[in-house]
Amino acid sequence: MQKPSSRHFVKLSLFIALLSGCATQPPAERNPSNWAKNPTQQTAPSQSRTANPDLRPFASVGGYHASIVSGDYAGYPALNQFIEQMVQKHGFSREYLQGLFSVAKRKQWTLDYLAKSDQGLKGKPSKGGWTRYRAQFLDDRHIDAGVSFWRKYQPSLQRASRQYGVPAEYILGIMAVETTFGSFVGNHKIIDALTTLGFDYQRRGEYFRSELENFLVMSRTEGLDPGKPVGSFAGAMGLGQFMPSSFLQWAVDFNGDGRRDLWNPEDAIGSVANYFAQHGWQQGQPIVSATRGSYSGIDSLEPGADHAYPLSTLTQAGIEPAVPCNCDYPLRLLLLRHQSNDEYLLGHPNFYVITRYNQSTHYAMAVHELALAIKSGYQRVAVNRSDAG
Template identity: 40%
Template structure:
């Protein structure tokens, strides 16, 4: 009898726990649904009152947008989470170098004009477009509307940012007369040769061929001018260095600090005991970065221009890959002359 009582008690406790868990799951689902409906209504109302969109138009676009699980999976495993020794081989390849030299040759006059006008070196522009899309070869296969909808309403860590980008996207497609339900890009909603997000497209894209259209999706000339403009607007310093390699000695580790923005002058770093491999202006702002190798670390000194590259993608790995690729391009170009 005692055994039966214990079994029955355990069964009842299990049923009660199951019921509680089911109620909790139901409440959580209901809460998430309520949050989604609230955020969606807020977004619709914002587009109507702030930007004079028709409510039916916004509702229809959101109805057509689809939540895409592949996008949520992709943003959870970015390439920039890799260590440097696994990251750089993705971009520093002979195939990309050959494609970059071909692109440089085909658009030599445009690149020279962009460098003259904006002060950004041609090799940096070519490197960016090569790293981003392999010169238009990989523009992205995700519908931009789906990407921004998915991340804006179903990715809590950065939902506010991506809802803002969805707002910018609807404004962009209206201003540039682009089909909002058809454009494709990256899982984060970046588009075109230079992979501009919607806010960057609106603020930094330029009509560089004078046809009265800012076309970053199909026009490499506009893309070249727009990448150069983006860097110039973010503080590129003409004729100043990007980065200098320090070495692999562990003694450099003590100079590494958090963040991306250069926060010490060369003079200050030297006073702290940093040994430089070359002479540099004492007033340059700089920061020491560490890059993980298979064994040990490689240390570099990044300057303001290195920081400017991180405005394109907030990762020192990305900035270093772009810089090293730009140097490969420059050296290969010079050897061809």
């Protein structure tokens, strides 16, 4: 068994955030998580074709067939009950699902890893926590990959920005943090990950059984063999690491080939942009602001994405934007713990939209800072090329 790398620990922190009501969850689970409950814009037209996935042909891609479930999940009453639910609710073939789950593998590594780590990543941010988290992402590897990706997919990014009102750099910021533009989309079969977490991880089994249901519907809708796709050990998929429920609601066919494929860069670009738009992204509005003041009442306020305050409340606590603004909307008080000091920022509504992807303040700040760094690098390359020409 391989020793977990630093990437594993970062991914685990995002996974724990998901479980507590954040990253890549459906609106009822999120806040992300992680996803806004009152979309302000219409879904892209390409999604209408799958508004009711059960109207699609009952495809049985993969040729699975068995009279009973064998293998790692033989003799699981809860799984047999789940199969019956899928038969009655969605019209799946019982024998097909029994064959599929006969090849599903129980991921004991995942269960052992989570058993040791569930408690260790909770609590308030520790001193230097932001410094350590930031160092995982704000480096030349992520920034240079973002610049290269922007240059390669510039037309698609430009079209997504125009269609959804989301700047290209923030689409890229998500992909940079999630998978470094597809360089690491995960190596766990989704069927294994979701079956393991749905039937052997008691703390959030109900949630993952729901995601397993959505994954099977998604696979049938898109004509995928459900035993083939790979992703994170939590079941997140593609360059943007969507959970299946999020795929069904917000993924789009952005390259027009008739399928939604989040492993395809163009579809991933459009889907991340659509996700932001559906969760209330406001074009041209700020993300975060520096603060100033006495901070005399700072202890009376709770930092983080879950707590919103009018500017008047923040002012009474001795906190105000470093640059005056007409902020007639709720603001989030953000705490970043550096090695040498604590920093307080104000999160505007667009910052909150980023946290619908993952509730963590650190996550959203990494996306924000990477977005700015990638944009700066892209502009610098463009200027150099222009000078050379």
